[in-house]
Amino acid sequence: MGVEMDEGRYLYAIMRTDREEFLGAIGLDGSEVWTVPYGEVAAAIHRCQARPYVSEAESQIKDWVIEHNYVIDVATERFGTVLPFSFDVILRGDDEAVRGWIERRHAALTSELERLSGKAEYTVQLFCDESALEEEILREDEDLAAQKESIKSRPRGSSYLLQRGLEMRLRDAIRSRMNQLEEEIGQMVEDLVDEIKVQPRRTILPDERFKGMRLVANICCLLSDESVDPLGRALDLLNSRKGLAVRFTGPWAPFNFARLPEES
């Protein structure tokens, strides 16, 4: 009994096709990836044991993640928008178990594929240069600017507390300016896209271009192909403002927007 009980199917994505097809040896560790259809809906899978892929090595997990995403890219190219699975999701059982899983949610998967058809996920991130914001605030807030000037003219020791007070007021002003910017770009994106998800502000910077800058807004959005250019033009306006930089990435499979019906 051991062997059959241990059989599993690693899931990459759900797509629209009624054919069983070999997509290539492109899966995790070069596994063979197949589509397993039920009706007009199929899952891209590879055959494996019903055990999660686990590693303590960071580079191994990165490799798997890249391979997983590559399968999703290939499937998207071939079949249009897919519903992507998270990393390391394994269904216990054989191809029949996959078919059964699809069969039980066939209507929901079909309508979800329909809803997301012709759309993809994009990320818009707004970065700001804090010192540029500070300059801008000092230009606009005469009171703060005057305070800063008066501190300069005092002897060093006596100005310490004033200096701290000024720093705190400035920091508050910068924070509220960043919140304003997040709201502004959120509003702008929301007007142009089908769906939006505001993500937490992470401290990790994606690449060198934004070194030394703060992430002000991190927004995921679902876009129809024809909305990409209008959003790009709107982002140009923000990107050209002093002290601001926009990072616009995509298209991605709809990781943030694909939904399954609630399972009982």
Add this chain to the structure above:
Amino acid sequence: MRPERADGIVDLLDRLLDKGLLLNADIVITVAGIPLLGVSLNAALAGMETMLHHGMLEDWDRSTRAWHLSQARIEPPLQGGEILFSGLGSIWHGRGTLKTWKPGIWYVTEKELLLWSREPANIIFQSELSMIRGVIGGNEEVSLILDGGEERIRMDRAEQFCQTLAGALALPAR
């Protein structure tokens, strides 16, 4: 501007480790027993306790709860007696090639001290109370004095842990 498909892996990790479809019913398990998140792979690998400790999971309560649930579902093999304390934590594993904090759930009962991990299900640390000579609380971690030596451990609510354990041992907490 045109969207770009960044070659950086950060965007990928963010999506594949924390987003995308999951299964509930037929699922085996996901993601290595700890929720590997896009926050930082280093942090994810360092283990749950470290992430909780550094407050990295504030935005991730869904994953945290899921992990917590998955950790709590299987009963630990306790020898009986009332459970006086339980909470997420870890123990320093400094022997061998892999030096790391091993995460799990600490249990203090009337009979024993146990660090239990559900996935993979195993006992990471177990000691009869009679083998424990003392417990020293610190800010970051707790020192456990045993007959055979000392263990470095961590947990949520370390102060409560120390008081409970010291009480159970009938020792004054230091």
